[in-house]
Amino acid sequence: MDNHKEKILVVDDEISIRRILETRLSMIGYDVVSASDGEEALQIFRKEYPTLVVLDVMMPKLDGYGVCQELRKESDVPIIILTALGDVSDRITGLELGADDYIVKPFSPKELEARIRSVLRRIAKINISSSIPNSGVMNIGFLKIDTNKRQIYKNHERVRLTGMEFSLLELLISKAGEAFSRASILQEVWGYTPERHVDTRVVDVHISRLRAKLEDDPSNPDLILTARGTGYLFQKIIMKENVAI
Structure with missing residues (x-):
């Protein structure tokens, strides 16, 4: 699969999760950039213009909900929320703020990869249909x-x-x-x-x-x-x- 043009921003304050996702997503062909907190995420987003954002909720400086709100003021970039919160109402808060999907921690990297592929396939299909x-x-x-x-x-x-x-x-x-x-x-x-x-x-x-x-x-x-x-x-x-x- 040719993903060389697809850039993914991974935002998580846990370095172990960032490294795992950076490694796995890079191995299957994506260009991966990462951030360790919400403020850094917004800076990198505005510099790198990623195709998709994988966004943790619980982070220092600015949490994932705040990042999601800021991104939706300026972009329709697909956002997949990562959340360890147990209450269903908390899980869907990110969706209400404009995220496209969410995955609950702990999660399988394969599941996240499948969700990412689904979103990117949808984007590719939209781009093709929009040109007709x-x-x-x-x-x-x-x-x-x-x-x-x-x-x-x-x-x-x-x-x-x-x-x-x-x-x-x-x-x-x-x-x-x-x-x-x-x-x-x-x-x-x-x-x-x-x-x-x-x-x-x-x-x-x-x-x-x-x-x-x-x-x-x-x-x-x-x-x-x-x-x-x-x-x-x-x-x-x-x-x-x-x-x-």
């Missing part, structure tokens, strides 16, 4: 969605979505009116099958984030609906296509 001209913009109620530029507008105002959020929305719209289970969404968008029920919370948090950004009343959504006992679906309404916004 299409019909332009879909109009869905008060939303305009440019699937080629991967941009979305609500009432003519640009709404910023992460790559994962857009991919999730795109999947739901592709079969509007049809319910997707959480497990199938995880497989289609994140690229892996959930091993534990808690894994599907990743989907729930991303759905919540999408609703907060797109719905007029996120607590009573009109577009992204919950399918009881199943998962989620996008409300089937009339869509029109334009050439441009």
Whole structure:
């Protein structure tokens, strides 16, 4: 596998974890840079422009949550959170702040490598599809969605979505009116099958984030609906296509 252009930033205050990940990821072809605290992570990110960030939560100076918040102000770079926190609500805090996925410590390096490959495959697929001209913009109620530029507008105002959020929305719209289970969404968008029920919370948090950004009343959504006992679906309404916004 040719990963020579893919740069990964590993952020962890434990030197043993940094060394293991630097060694393993370098051996399979990635360009790896690392940081030992949150402030250093932001400095290196702005200098190196990595393709993906592996981010520990518990760190000195600035924790992983703070780093995640700062990164999301300026970038949609994929972020995988590493957390040793036991409470599920603590684990998903990073997702609510904009991370794409999380892995709980102690973790298998092979599992992390698989998650990284899934994210990078998704990015590569997006880059390929984005280079192919299409019909332009879909109009869905008060939303305009440019699937080629991967941009979305609500009432003519640009709404910023992460790559994962857009991919999730795109999947739901592709079969509007049809319910997707959480497990199938995880497989289609994140690229892996959930091993534990808690894994599907990743989907729930991303759905919540999408609703907060797109719905007029996120607590009573009109577009992204919950399918009881199943998962989620996008409300089937009339869509029109334009050439441009």
